[in-house]
Amino acid sequence: MIGYTIRRLIVALIVTIGIAAITFAILHFLEPSPASVVLGTKARPATIAAWNKQHGYDRPEVVQFWSYLKQLSHFDFGYSYKLNQSVNSLFAENAGRTAYLSGASLVLSLLIAIPLGIYQAVKRNSVADYSLSALNLTLYSMPSFFLGIILIQFFALDWHILPPEVSSNVTTTWGAITHPEQMALPILTLTFITVASFSRYMRSSALDNLAQDYIRLARAKGLSERAVLFRHLLRNASLPMITLVGLSIPSLLAGNLLIEYLFNYPGLGLLFYNALGTSDYNILLAYTILGGMLTVVGNLIADIAITAADPRIRLS
Numbered sequence: 001m002i003g004y005t006i007r008r009l010i011v012a013l014i015v016t017i018g019i020a021a022i023t024f025a026i027l028h029f030l031e032p033s034p035a036s037v038v039l040g041t042k043a044r045p046a047t048i049a050a051w052n053k054q055h056g057y058d059r060p061e062v063v064q065f066w067s068y069l070k071q072l073s074h075f076d077f078g079y080s081y082k083l084n085q086s087v088n089s090l091f092a093e094n095a096g097r098t099a100y101l102s103g104a105s106l107v108l109s110l111l112i113a114i115p116l117g118i119y120q121a122v123k124r125n126s127v128a129d130y131s132l133s134a135l136n137l138t139l140y141s142m143p144s145f146f147l148g149i150i151l152i153q154f155f156a157l158d159w160h161i162l163p164p165e166v167s168s169n170v171t172t173t174w175g176a177i178t179h180p181e182q183m184a185l186p187i188l189t190l191t192f193i194t195v196a197s198f199s200r201y202m203r204s205s206a207l208d209n210l211a212q213d214y215i216r217l218a219r220a221k222g223l224s225e226r227a228v229l230f231r232h233l234l235r236n237a238s239l240p241m242i243t244l245v246g247l248s249i250p251s252l253l254a255g256n257l258l259i260e261y262l263f264n265y266p267g268l269g270l271l272f273y274n275a276l277g278t279s280d281y282n283i284l285l286a287y288t289i290l291g292g293m294l295t296v297v298g299n300l301i302a303d304i305a306i307t308a309a310d311p312r313i314r315l316s
Helices: 001-032 033-040 044-053 062-073 087-122 128-140 144-158 174-177 179-209 211-220 225-237 239-262 268-278 282-311
Strands: none
Touching: 001 062, 001 282, 033 239, 044 062, 087 128, 087 174, 087 179, 087 225, 087 239, 087 268, 087 282, 144 179, 144 239, 174 179, 179 225, 179 239, 211 225, 225 239, 239 268, 239 282, 268 282
């Protein structure tokens, strides 16, 4: 396991460097230097040239990228000239709130999707199964921001149960945790989208396992249906969910971008969206690289976890 993990970490490092190189090249092609954004469009060429020389943007692109890699090796994502703050400190301020939004919706999704998928498998080809499958397909096909608008319309504007956006008072992770009414709609929106995906895989996995010999043997021994489902089926049918959870980590980060903007929730997604409007070079670069790193780490965690959870899988 140690050797396998080391090999995967080396591959993860190579992939991360590749993601950084591609992102750096694209951003440099679109905006060779943030000088015009920082100094304004009316800045004189001489002023821009002096600013570029002072901050190293006059050097060749390869040299600039090598310097950026050195910064990344020290976990330094650069400096936001628009916000006059380091990107590291900006991420530290907002990462906790994004992690809470993603983590809460992920846990809630699993608590709903796993029993729902098993129920659909047991009741396969019934009216309930067809109805839930249609609902899941509808939610799975629906953009997250559109579902969020629907929830805002019903819960906030029509029924006045929940606020339509997160209050400006929620400025810390603890503030988000202690104000569940503020976080209800963002978490529910992400949860419904994720459940639609998870329950479909869970249903398929449960159907495959229900046809296995060990399920027939358990029933032949006279075990109750509850014991068959929860003592035998649940663990084996849930194994694909481990991989799915690992792969869903970067998608949750991407989904947060729309959800955080829609509900005015101060997290990494909203920070990235605002950076798009202001062409904040280093925030855009750091967020994209972070998404790539989460993809690699999510795959690595999923592979290691499924290997540890299922003894039938061998590293060889």
